[in-house]
Amino acid sequence: MPPKRKASTTGSRSERASKRSTPAPSTPMSVDSSDEYSEQGEPPDESEAENIDKAINKFSLESYNRQQHQATDSASQLFGSSDFAYLSLKPDHDNRPLWIDPVKGRIILESFSPLAAYAQDFLTTIAEPLSRPTFLHEYALTPHSLYAAVSVGLLPSDIINVLDRLSKVPLPENIREFITKCTASYGKVKLVLKHNRYFVESTDPEMLQRLLKDEVVGKTRIEGSDEITKEKAPQMGGLVIPGTKNAAGVKQQPDQAQAQRTDQDAEGPAKEDDIFLTLREEDDDEDETDQVHSFEIVSDDVEVVQKRCLELEFPMLEEYDFRNDEVNPNLEIDLKPSAQIRHYQEKSLSKMFGNGRAKSGIIVLPCGAGKTLVGITAACTIKKGIVVLCTSSMSVVQWRNEFIKWSNINPDDIAIFTSDHKEKFSRSTGIIVSTYSMVTQTKGRSHDSQKMMDFLQGREWGLMILDEVHVVPASIFRKVTHSIATHSKLGLTATLLREDDKIRDLNFLIGPKLYEANWMELAEQGHIAKVQCAEVWCPMTTEFYQEYLRESSRKRSLLYIMNPRKFQACQFLIDYHEKRGDKVIVFSDNVYALEKYALKLHKAYIYGGTPQAERLRILENFQHNDLVNTVFLSKIGDTSLDLPEATCLIQISSHYGSRRQEAQRLGRILRAKRRNDEGFNAFFYSLVSKDTQEMYYSSKRQAFLVDQGYAFKVITHLQGIENLPNLAYASPQERTELLQEVMLQNETSADVEKIDGDLFGERSGGPGSKRFAKKGARRTAGMLSDLSGGQDMAYIEYNKSRNKELKGKSQNPFMKKMFRDQAKRRAQNTNLD
């Protein structure tokens, strides 16, 4: 018999969800204009986020410290509040890897310690990694990070004990207090879906009594159900994640790196092991069985209860007991026997399935480290209906192919929902792969799309995989998670980073960060490429600099991008790397510069206006044609581009100070095929015009990668550049002509490309997209004239003659054809204009 409601609510879950998802009127929001994904115009329905933040941030380390300590020696006064001499070192401090700053809650890890791998694993669970260069890593203990720690099953006492053991000084009292108070209210109450019924669960019966007495929560309990039921807590482990030999559990064996390091450090066993062994002994103790208590609530009131618990300062954790879900049909899916997941993939999944249930949250792995396989393995573990949401229709196809490649899923059980494909699976359950825009767009939905949406909304899903979570606005997540009923959510990203600081929203819309990998460690182990990063300083020529000082800020950027010395540096580096056998990608956000550079250097280029068929042809040639070793890309190539052949990146213009774009671009070469060749390095150059604003933006952009341990070398002179045959703009006359041409451009030519989607984005025309076929030409014309000063006759004339010139020069049939096509398009544009 279906459970009777005690408190009646109006409307079904999906109706209520659709009401909630109605966007509130937008108000202007102040965001950092330096980020392309700022959420201008997003509904300010952030009260939920603010509540969570309030609940979480009511604790601040500041309020626990500032204990006054007497200066302990004559030098103490020099250090002011940062004098920690009062914390006496433990006698065996050499063996312990952590320094703790009690004022700021910062933890410094000595990454050369034999215990470093273990400590790092622990720290990424309880603290935010701030910076991880070679020898010293810095972490911050924050209310958010402690919330995440509790949500993966750590107890406050675990955190305190392990920190104390690893610390060189006794754990400062205020840090203990901070951890205890911060975690006192987290993780106490869980929302658990069992047999398709929702339960409020806790290990503390008093907590549940308190909730039952609450006027809001009390009313949501199902009448007639036992007030509080008691059962055994789920055992840690027991669940084996496919592709691994280990049972899932928060307490993992030290990873391979640790094992290797420990072997190598054989000369110092005495150093490592007493602490290490004690830690492991403690871990074993924690597998003891516990009791949990719960009461059942009306499923329609889940959000009411969540909100109320938040107000009461007991944020609820969401967990899915999929092994006991007998209502939703099982999906026949398993990893193929050949698929072996890597240790860091396993570790990230162990945080998700730590206690045998699925916890919602976000996994952060560098580009090319295999986030797709992590998602697929999570799907193979849960084995229920799965929804995958991606940013472009190309990614949708890739996800489907990867599912088929890595798992034994019946291809009929995995369907695609994009503008061109609206498939359903025929059996009782399956996988649907779609894009964020397909499931959130509300206006002008076709009949077929609406039917697909009804299909998605009319059933329960076991897992929703959210790809590239950092680029999607919170309002979209809200719509997605409210309109599609899913038991657990897994967000995947390479850079949990936004310039507008809205990343915090993801903590409650998806779940806390479950795992963040160390880029350098993965590079050392050969999972991603090792990259040499360099910033090349290009002096401005006198005439360009004079104009730069005189011009408005928009035109200034065009001058520093088109600086002839930068052009020469680009030409030199392409020549140098092509001769070494590298495949080179040159990135330019500015389309005018992109075209100018590419045409002058006789290279292929792709930007928002390039038709899809031509994009694919160029990329194919770049991959397989030995004569096409360099390709110029606008910002549409920042994401989703999988070209393992590329081994060198040159950046000539970028999006102001966006740290994320820098990381995403670097990601294009992290999957280099040759990464395991002995001594192989990929190269990442940022060309910067000296003494211009670009220098400032450049250092801002690098901050994230520097924190990941990348060292940017500054190159002030490229040796041998003067001797490069056919060096462009070598004479003053050529440089003056270039300057005149640049000055003739209108200000819009200085803008970065404005485009939605990516290289394969559906909005910029997914493969075979009908929308693209119909509107591509028209849109191309608009982009060109808007963005590259196409309305200017001088420009059109110039390009015509340049095309002729190039046609004569290029011997490569592919290049010849490309220039012919581009010339045709330009002629078309001129007519349209």
Ligand SMILES: Nc1ncnc2c1ncn2[C@@H]1O[C@H](COP(=O)(O)OP(=O)(O)OP(=O)(O)O)[C@@H](O)[C@H]1O
């Ligand atoms: N465990 C594994 N064993 C073998 N190959 C793997 C494994 N994990 C990932 N790969 C391979 O690594 C490559 C990169 O994987 P994937 O495309 O999932 O990376 P990603 O993290 O999603 O990158 P991006 O952020 O750039 O999209 C793929 O070719 C994939 O097949």
